[in-house]
Amino acid sequence: MIRAIRILAANPLSLVGVILVALVVFAAIFAPWIAPFPTHNGAVVDFAFANKPPSARNWMGTDLVGRDLFSRILYAYQISLVLGVVVLAIAAPVGTIFGLLAGYLGGWAEAILMRIVDVFLSIPPLVLAIAMMGVLEPTLTNAMLAVTVMWWPWYARLVYAIARSEREEGYVLAAEVIGAGTAHIAFREILPNCLPAIITKMTLDMGFVIIIASSLSFLGLGVQPPTPDLGSMVAEGARYLPDSWWLTVFPGLAILIAVFGFNLMGDGLREVLGVDE
Amino acid sequence: MSALLSISDLHLGFKGLSGINNVLHGISLNIAQGERVALVGESGSGKSVTARIVLGLLQETRSARISGAVKFDGNDISAMNPKARAALRGTDMSMIFQDPTSSLNPAFTIGRQFTEVLRRRDPSMGADACQERATKMLGEVSILDPNRVLNAYAFQLSGGMNQRVMIAMALANRPKLLLADEPGTALDVSVQAQTLTLMRNLVADHGTAVLFISHNLGVVREFADRVYVIYRGNIVEDGPTQALFSDPRHAYTRALMSAVPRITGAGLPEVPEVSEDFFAPQISHGGVA
Numbered sequence: 263m264i265r266a267i268r269i270l271a272a273n274p275l276s277l278v279g280v281i282l283v284a285l286v287v288f289a290a291i292f293a294p295w296i297a298p299f300p301t302h303n304g305a306v307v308d309f310a311f312a313n314k315p316p317s318a319r320n321w322m323g324t325d326l327v328g329r330d331l332f333s334r335i336l337y338a339y340q341i342s343l344v345l346g347v348v349v350l351a352i353a354a355p356v357g358t359i360f361g362l363l364a365g366y367l368g369g370w371a372e373a374i375l376m377r378i379v380d381v382f383l384s385i386p387p388l389v390l391a392i393a394m395m396g397v398l399e400p401t402l403t404n405a406m407l408a409v410t411v412m413w414w415p416w417y418a419r420l421v422y423a424i425a426r427s428e429r430e431e432g433y434v435l436a437a438e439v440i441g442a443g444t445a446h447i448a449f450r451e452i453l454p455n456c457l458p459a460i461i462t463k464m465t466l467d468m469g470f471v472i473i474i475a476s477s478l479s480f481l482g483l484g485v486q487p488p489t490p491d492l493g494s495m496v497a498e499g500a501r502y503l504p505d506s507w508w509l510t511v512f513p514g515l516a517i518l519i520a521v522f523g524f525n526l527m528g529d530g531l532r533e534v535l536g537v538d539e
Numbered sequence: 540m541s542a543l544l545s546i547s548d549l550h551l552g553f554k555g556l557s558g559i560n561n562v563l564h565g566i567s568l569n570i571a572q573g574e575r576v577a578l579v580g581e582s583g584s585g586k587s588v589t590a591r592i593v594l595g596l597l598q599e600t601r602s603a604r605i606s607g608a609v610k611f612d613g614n615d616i617s618a619m620n621p622k623a624r625a626a627l628r629g630t631d632m633s634m635i636f637q638d639p640t641s642s643l644n645p646a647f648t649i650g651r652q653f654t655e656v657l658r659r660r661d662p663s664m665g666a667d668a669c670q671e672r673a674t675k676m677l678g679e680v681s682i683l684d685p686n687r688v689l690n691a692y693a694f695q696l697s698g699g700m701n702q703r704v705m706i707a708m709a710l711a712n713r714p715k716l717l718l719a720d721e722p723g724t725a726l727d728v729s730v731q732a733q734t735l736t737l738m739r740n741l742v743a744d745h746g747t748a749v750l751f752i753s754h755n756l757g758v759v760r761e762f763a764d765r766v767y768v769i770y771r772g773n774i775v776e777d778g779p780t781q782a783l784f785s786d787p788r789h790a791y792t793r794a795l796m797s798a799v800p801r802i803t804g805a806g807l808p809e810v811p812e813v814s815e816d817f818f819a820p821q822i823s824h825g826g827v828a
Contacts, residue, residue, distance in 0.1 A: 432641030439594055439718075440629030440659055454646035 266534045276530020282523025290339040297333035305488040313506055323508035325498070331508065334490040335516045341402065341491055342520060346471040349409045350464050357417025358453070358460060364418070365425025366434075366448045376422060379415045387412040388477065395483035405484045409474055413467070420463060424456045458535035466528035469521035476517055492517050541613070543715055543748045544570040544593065549607035551588060551597070551772075559604060562588055563772045569827050570716070570748050575739070577751040577763035577780075579795070585772045586752045590718045592616075593750065594632060595624030612715065629659040633709040634718040638725040639701035643693035649704055650689030653711070660712040676707040680737055699730035706738050710745055717742060720752045735762055756799055760784055765826055768792045770817055778824020786824075790816035 270276050294300050298320075308328030316323045322331040364375040382390075394408040428434065429452070437451050476493030478484035485491040492513045499509025551563040563585045570576045578586050591597045592609060595616050609616045612631065616624060636642045644652060653673040658664055664672075670689070677685035680703040693701055702723050709717055722738070723731040739762055742749050753759050759766060760780060767777040768791065776789040787793045794817070798810045 432636055432638055433644040436634075436636065436642040437644075438596060438628075439634040440656060441625040441627070442629075443625070451644055455644070457646075 269534050270530050273530055273533065275526050276533070279523050279526025279528070279530055282519055283527050286339055286520045286523060287343065289336050290343045293333075293336035293340055297330070297336045299330040299333040302329040302333045303337035303488075303490055313502075313509075315506075316508055322512040323506075325495075325509060326502075331495075331512050334495065335492070335513060338490040338492045338495065338513070338516065339520070341485055341489065342472045342475060345402065345406055345409070345475050346468045348406050349413055349471050349475075350467055352406075352410045353413035354417050354460060354464055357414040357419075358421045358456070360414070360418035361421025361423075362425050362448045362453060362456070365422040366429050366452055367444070368429070372422075375418070379418045379422075382412070382415040383419070385412075388474065391474065391478060392481065392483060395478060400483050400486055402485050402489070405475060405478055408478070409471060412474075413471070416467075417460065417463070420459060421456050424459055425452050428452045428455050459537045462528055462532045462535055462537045465524055465531050469524035469528075472517065472520050472524075541572075542569045542610075543572045543574075543612060544568075544750070545608070545610045546589070546593070547608050547610075549589070549592065549609060550605070551585070551592065552604040554602045554604060561772065565607065566769065566772070566774045568767055568774065568777075570750060572715070573743075573746040573748050575742065575749045575751060575762060575764045577753060577759040577766045578769055579753055579756065579759050579766060580769035581754060581795070583771075584769045586754075586769060587720055589769075590634065590720055590750065590752055593716075593718060594628055594634060595619070595621075598624065629656065630712055631714055632716045632718065633712065633714045634720065635702075635705045635709045635722050637721045637723070639705045639723070640693050640696075640698055640725075642705055643701060645692060645694055648690055648692055649696070653689065653704075653708060656708045656711055672711065673707075676711045677704070679710075679741060680704075680707045682707075697730075698726045699734060702726060702730070702734045703737065706734065706741065710741055710747060713745060714747060717747050717749045718752070719749060721754065722751075724753075724755070731758070756784075756796060768795065773818070774821050775817070775819070776822045776824075779826040782824040782826065788822045788824075790814060790819060 270280060289296065293303075297303075306327075306329055308324075310328065311320065311324050312328040313326050314320060314324045320330045320332065322335065325331055325334070360375050360379060364372040390412045391408040394411060395404065398404040398408070425448075434447060434451060437447050442451070472492075475484060476491070476496070479491045479493035480497040482494070482497065484493060487494065495513035496510050496517070499506060499513070502509055546566065546568040548565045548567055549563055550561070550565050552559040552561040566585070566589065568576070568578070568589075578589060580586050588597060592605060593611070593616065597603045598605060598617055599621055605617060611627065616627075643649065650670070650673060653676075654666070654669040657669045657672055673689055674685040677688055682688055682700070682703055688696065688700065688704065696704070719738070723734055726734070735758060751759065751763055763780050765778065766780050766783050768775050768783075768789065770791045776783060776787065776792045783792070784796075787796055794810050794814070
């Protein structure tokens with residue numbers, strides 16, 4: 263722990279990352295209390311203040327129907343973070359199980375499991391997600407599903423590569439000769455040695471998942487209005503550029519801060535946990 | 540006295556794309572209770588596969604073709620089901636390897652791995668009992684600060700320390716047979732000598748039989764009661780250590796002994812890679828218990 267703090271402190275960029283992530287998480291959790299207009303996360307209309315530039319009353323301006331952008335961005339962070347956490351909480355374990363079993367068992371298991379992974383990897387990820395969202399109803403749950411389906415194979419590949427090399431390590435043989443079973447060796451011996459890489463990738467991926475989810479809703483395939491979402495807010499405002507610049511710039515900045523924060527933090531974490539590139 | 544391990548006429552082949560590749564051509568080997576037996580030979584002679592068959596690991600490899608009897612404690616290992624074989628490992632049999640540091644999982648402390656080893660024998664063993672037993676075992680391998688070692692990770696300890704930890708773990712469940720596959724070859728010579736002396740005394744105290752696999756004749760001479768010399772899947776000579784070393788009769792044994800570089804210099808000895816007389820029939824000095 264002390265070592266971790268020292269490494270983070272010696273690397274100012276990752277410290278910036280940690281601070282940005284902390285800010286985003288704080289904003290998301292406490293949105294109902296921080297937001298000046300907590301009701302504006304839903305279908306509220308206030309034409310008296312429609313499409314106003316940033317002011318003392320609305321720090322980031324208001325949208326086309328008069329809702330406070332700052333409040334909506336705070337709520338949009340909630341959606342983004344929940345989406346990212348849920349996607350990774352499903353994609354990472356599923357991919358890890360695939361990769362571990364393929365990497366440790368080898369032979370037929372490896373051939374079958376990794377070919378399934380290859381099929382998923384052969385379709386461009388965003389295309390796969392767009393195709394899925396085209397078929398399914400555009401809801402938050404389905405957006406999560408679509409992103410998860412395109413995401414887990416990357417974990418399978420990562421864990422597979424590590425498990426393949428760990429399989430040759432002496433401690434695996436040592437575990438075999440004291441009679442440990444397949445499941446024990448895969449999950450209790452090899453998995454702990456894959457965890458640093460998995461955790462690092464999850465942190466880096468939080469940013470990417472937020473971008474992909476925003477891309478989907480930018481295309482109108484993600485979370486639907488009136489629920490605030492950073493991607494759809496950017497899309498909505500894009501038609502009014504450059505006059506109503508605040509409609510796109512602030513949600514765009516919000517995406518940037520979140521993605522940037524998670525990436526910097528992930529890089530720092532990689533050093534702390536000693537994961538090779 | 541009955542043999543603890545008795546291997547008779549063991550053949551092993553691996554099925555490859557171009558047919559069966561034979562590795563062992565009918566070897567026979569006996570180890571009595573508490574006896575230290577060495578299996579000596581060059582790389583690729585079939586030493587390590589023999590150990591893997593005794594452990595019952597190769598029987599589970601699909602490409603392996605095994606015939607002959609391997610009896611441990613009166614039971615035929617090849618005839619057992621995989622579960623029964625797995626039950627023997629880590630309880631009645633254990634093994635130590637060349638490189639002690641890589642044999643320990645880098646993600647866990649020594650103490651935690653020790654606990655897992657102990658629970659192989661007795662799953663109900665409590666944390667305190669494990670700690671106590673581990674401390675005692677580490678004391679037996681002359682580790683003076685067992686608590687520091689138990690809380691350390693393998694990479695924080697020296698190779699010699701890890702070797703002692705491995706010996707302590709391997710003997711913790713009081714196995715009847717210990718397989719030592721070139722133990723400590725990855726360590727420097729003086730550390731290797733220390734740990735081998737330790738191991739020798741410990742197995743003598745515990746009454747553990749040892750199958751000691753090595754290519755190092757000097758070490759074998761100090762450690763073993765009896766020696767088998769293996770060459771290309773055949774046992775070429777066997778006998779009590781003293782008899783075999785003072786009167787090596789097989790051409791390959793002689794070549795092996797002359798191959799050891801002298802500390803006094805005189806260059807590296809020349810040893811033919813293959814020679815007609817290396818395939819001469821097995822010579823036995825007797826001495827099988």
